[in-house]
Amino acid sequence: MDLKGQLDRFKKQQERCQSTLSSINASRAPPSAPSRPSSSSSSSSVPAATSLKPAPPVKFSNDTERLQFINSIRKGPVGAQIKRVIELLFETRQAFTPEQINERCYVDMLSNKAVFDSLRNNPKVYYDGRRFSYKAKHDVKDKKQLLSLIKKYPAGIAAVDLKDAYPNVMDDLQALKASKHIWFLSNADSQEDIAYPNDFKGQIEVDDEFKSLFRDIDIPSDLLDVEKELQKIGLKPVMNTAQRRAAAQIQGVSNKPKQKKKKQEISKRTKLTNAHLPELFQNLNASSSRN
Template identity: 70%
Template sequence: MALKESLDKFKKQQEMCQTTLSSIKASSKSTPRVTPYNTPANAKSPAPAVKFSSDTERLQHINSIRKAPVGAQIKRVINLLLETRQAFTAEQINEACYVDVKANKAVFDSLSNNLKVYYDGRRFSYKSKHDLKDKGQLLKLIRKFPEGIAVIDLKDAYPSVMDDLQALKAAGEIWLLSNFDSQEDIAYPNDPRVPIKVDDDLKQLFRGIELPRDMIDIEKDLQKNGMKPATNTAKRRAQAQVHGISNKPKQKKKKHEISKRTKLTNSHLPELFKNLS
């Protein structure tokens, strides 16, 4: 409220100044200009009037930020902490992104209790899920999760963590695979102390197994071996029949070709009909 009152007062003052300047300009046109006897002929003209438009826009921008919902203000502060990775006091946050944490109790309480924010009683800083600093700590953490760890839980650990993941993958230290259910990347450790060697006979035996042609038969074989198929072809086909959807592939429409018997409506463009059959 104090900011709005100051802004309204500032606008009224600006309007009064503009009115005064207009009246002065009008009177100067009707009254002949008289040079005082003690004024030098080469005296400098008075400085032009100061424009306040830029400052008005800044105040309006600050006012719109502080009137925004609490969630929007929290997001603005968290983005600041994430990008800088520095600790800020409430006053420094106000100067950096115009969110008045000190004056807004709802913003202060929400920010100090946020899972992504660490508050030590004076300063706010970003808190990632895993406290990592470099590639060595990243590899040590991944090796603690032989079943895999989600990349989304690692990507905000420190600014260059994604580059380090790719470097570890290129060096053969880890595997980056996509999870079939969530379509998210999972990081798996590739411990060089446990090398796996597969005999050529076993490779040939694996490649020589002929899979069933029908997907339903493949799903049945998986179930017989105690595995749950990721698909349900029988259910999908039954739903398709209920809705009248055919499982047969659609035939492609024959492409219409131009021949000598085709009626030409663009005869004024002869270059289009060079390859008539």
């Protein structure tokens, strides 16, 4: 029976129960009996409140709105139902059976094979054959495990891959950065935060004599000489300076800077179209005064 049929059946049961209660209350009303003489002592011992009052009618809770809400979820798209279940698993980080999921978020996986199969094969969901739980990209549970994971990635690991590990993982990343256990930098290309391990073993002291030898190395100023030195040690230069210079000579490209054109001055014969800008005609006025 579908949900609408269950709702109609529930309303009819309410009507029948209300009618039964009304008939029961009517039968409990005290019948009219002739008054009997009684002594003052007996009348005083019986309180006036002994007369039976009709019980108030029982009101059944109206569950229509809740049933309509559940029906809208179960009749909704498969993708919307999957999203609802994944949000439940992500927020609680607990494992649920299909029956428990139905109780928590009203998604009936047992009656909807498409939802069940999609969740079972979803990369964000772990299914052990009985229960469903959230599956993060990296299985870490606390700050210690997080630091151990970052140390396995010397080239860095994106923060977006760590955000779903556990609820307060971003706070732990900031704490590891503050304690200088990691470097938390922003990638200029993708605008994403990257976590790098701060390997203390790489911090070594360099002898001053070695620094002096490095600074005393004479580097040729001409790129052609630099490329020759690179070729001597078996390295291929990125640019071929000799070939570029030969091509420039063939094409007649001159290295001399181009001369700037002389700025044309305004004379008396110039047709004036910008009379509203007098500062443009200072040279003209000066030459007129000399003449």
